[in-house]
Amino acid sequence: MASGLVLFFYISAHLINHALGLVSLDAAEAGMSIAVEVWYSVPGTILLYGAATVHFLMALLAIYERRTFRLPPLEIIRIALGFTMPILLIGHAAGTRLAYDMYGLSSDYTRVVGVLWASGQQGWQLGLMAPGWIHGCLGLNFAFGRRQWFRQLRPVLFAIALLLPVFSGLGFIAMGRELAGTPRSAAAQEYLSPANTEQRLAIAQWKDNLLNWYFSIIFAAFMAREIRNLIERRAKGLVQVTYPGQTVSIPRGWSVLEASRSFHLPHASMCGGRARCSTCRIRVTAGQEHCPPPAKDEQDTLTRINAPAEVRLACQLRPQGNVSVIPIVRTARPVYRATAPRRSGEHDVVVLYCDFRNRADFASDHLPQDLLHILTVYVDGLSQAIRAAGGALSYVESDSVCALFGLDGAGEVCAQRALDAVGAVEGVIADLNNRLGRRESDRLKISVVVHSGHAAIGEIGSSEPPMVLAIGEAVDVANEMRKLAAERDRAFAISEQVYQAAGLIPVHDDEAVLHRPEGITTVFLSDAAPIASPAWTLHGKVNRAALLRRLWAGG
Template identity: 35%
Template sequence: MKLASSRSRKRLHLLTGACLGLFLLTHFSNHALGLISVDAMEKVRGVFNVVWRSWPGTALLYGSLLVHFVLALESLYRRQTLRMPVREALKIVFGLSFPFLIVGHVVSTRIEWMLTGYGDGYYEVLPALWSNSLTATRQSVALVLAWAHGCLGAWFWMRGRSWYPRYFLVFYTFAVLVPLLALLGFAVAARSLEGGLPSASWFRPPRASSETLGHIRLSIIAGLLAMIGGTLIARAVPVRGKIRITYPDRAISVAKGFSVLEASRAAGIPHLSICGGRGRCSTCRVRVTEGLERQPAANEAERATLTRIRAPDNVRLACQLRPTHNLSISPILGADNVGHKAQPTEHEAAGRERKIAVLFCDLRDFTLLAQQQLPFDTVFLLNRYFETIGEAVEGAGGVIDKFIGDGALAIFGLHTSIEDACAQALTATIRIARGVDVLNRNFMSELDKPLRIAMGMHAGPAIIGHIGYGKASALTAVGDTINAASRLEGFAKEYDAQLAVSADVVRYAGLTVDGRESYNIAIRGRTGTLETLIVHNADEFEGLMAASSGKGEAPAQPSGS
């Protein structure tokens, strides 16, 4: 049941879907004219019929419908596992259920027209539909399902494009308004005819018998059921043998024809795939550690993505690799969630003044980096960076206040002394620096330049509380200490260093500042200057902290007094 190459199937699916979408758009636009009058609907229907009821238009429309339906069944057949994200499942369900909902309408309009040369217009169809609530509901549901299926398909195609975020609101508004106006037009026009048809509509040529139309309707439904049932039966028949896929922690057996991503889903193994398994991102990629030489070569879509990220020869996309022999793999990107760790409650940390340590962390040149990456990979890389920051901060004893763009704000000392808070903050900087080094090693093949961080840190009094409005309220800190830490993060960038830390933090942590590079800098809105140490590599603090025999004492007075 394999139809042409994978790329050719995708293009054909897209083209036939676009043709059907164009028909739906014209048909729904015609319905929307009911808001004006039934006469307006009839006049525009005549124009659309010139296109869609011509022989070329008929062949294009029903050919697209048939090919699109067969390709959907072929895709369902090849999927092997029915475990999939909800959006993918809805797209399939909507697409397969739609023909059953409209078959009666198609038979009574288009097929009768093909048999007799006469087809009902809006003056006949609207009263018939409106007089039967079940029929009207079924037709309305069919309209919504058809449009939803098309919108989901368009969304899967567009969401990876760089221009999509700029026009998202336009697309969303269009997607909502089209079916809404069509339904309103249908209702308004049908109600306007409740008083009876115009006198000019008394003439009616002979119609095909209801028995003939009934047989045609049943035949079409039987054919659709047979095609769907045959596809499901074919999926269940184990005729393709088994292969073994070995993961780092387990091994599974699957039928030949499974993609590695489908094998993971079937076995319940978490496996990232942001683009839905279409080869448009590289988040599902795996490193093949054994058995690569016996596997099929990468298709065009897979090669394009792997080339884009400069992947080594032993890296493949799990959604595109359909192994024909046993192999061993190691997923490169984890599928664990980010940002679900507990935060302090409002009762524990709101509305009070405390001495805290504040850490600002920011990626350097990330905007330029993002322009060189696939959109999905940019999001994934940024989330992995945030995960590194979050684990380092929380592992050291602090909490994440917020993420801002590619930067993060962390707070230490909500439940500890200022001395412990500063020691924790310095520990976090060491862990962050090492975590970024690990990211650079993992993404070495796809980064033109390694990720670089700039951190600023200060300690002092601040107001801690839940600030904001409604659901936008969150734990945060405000005050001069936060402003100073933010300024120090910018100071680290100016000196091409990993960390700019105030001498207050170092002294509170029990370390010495003697003999280290330091500057007295002015902070906007703050009197005096702030003694600041420039640290080019945060690892330098590890030895000092290990050698420290105890906590330091607080400075005699805050810097800048």
């Protein structure tokens, strides 16, 4: 990061200096004299060339460690521009810094710009900084794109990224026009004269040698990568990575993110796999003994987001054995629904709604990515609780989750299953609120509504699994119960029909009666679930020993 920032600062200063040519050649020369004092000094030389060397070596290491080049387009462009930039810069450095060190030739604009225009190489100069500038801008976006200050400054930064190269090119053209036909262009003519042929050939030879070394090093890095991949495939065997609904086999040594990309599985990664953004995080559900401990960069990011022990960064985790993982941040194809039985028709079902009542308050008090993380954890926890009780998710929205029980035809037990799910949801929300903080404003407020009745069930959409919808009396009454729970500020609203079907005595702090054409529905409202499930957490049901440890630790 530090080496990249040094190089980006150098390129930015160079472009600003070129843009001064719009004022005058003398103004650009004044800026260049300051730049020469800084970068040609011993500390400046060590800083600049040290940063360039470190950045180049880190790029080679990243290429060597990368198991696949199936990357997002912007990431491919950034890498390609990063390796293209030195090809142009080597020639420019040979004509300026090497010429200064070997022959004492000045690096002022009068000579350099004059030579470029006189030799017809002005086009190269205009395109010289473009690869480095775009590479740097993309790198900054990958590194800081999720920071609040960066998002706030994005319009200004975009304007600078767009206009500074334009002004730089116009400044270079203006300096060339100002030099044309003036006595100041004599330095360029003298350098291009036959008397200096030996100097030009020597500088050109240095440039060619540097380019040959550069291409040889790049070729060696790619060859070392291919040899390493071949050894991994033949000697180390394959590792199975199991995702929800799919299992893939990869050579040992690949990261989970590389596995996702290699098999075209959607996986979020905003920073490009540098352990900075945490969007690629996964939950390891099996095979944790095959996962090496987090390195410093990964551990710092996991600590920053207060991740539990089973959460890792996919870009850093290289499993040594078979593992099962669940991507936490959804992308491209969110898989929130369990596969529902393919059946349509009309029959009795139990409808469960879980409404996130203070989502608007969370949206105003939290950053968007923080709210996204909370919603992801919230939906994952509810999904596990509902599926474990035998329910199927109908739909998921930012402030509401709908589930259906009884799609498998087990009507006599679906009410009991729904109430079991209600207790599990209570445990999930309690665990989430405990993790979010002790302040009231940091706690989720939900309303869980459960009603049993007749409905038409159908599958819509061509996705797999398809969306399952219920339409009819059961859903209409449940929607009225949702309004009632919100008005009376109650966490649970369960109809009398559900309690009767489950064979339980109603648990309530309040009750209400809904009058509808189909009949009367008594609704029991409370702030506690009828069947408590303290063993349920965000990550599923914990055993008694683990629960006692959590209670002893104050969790």
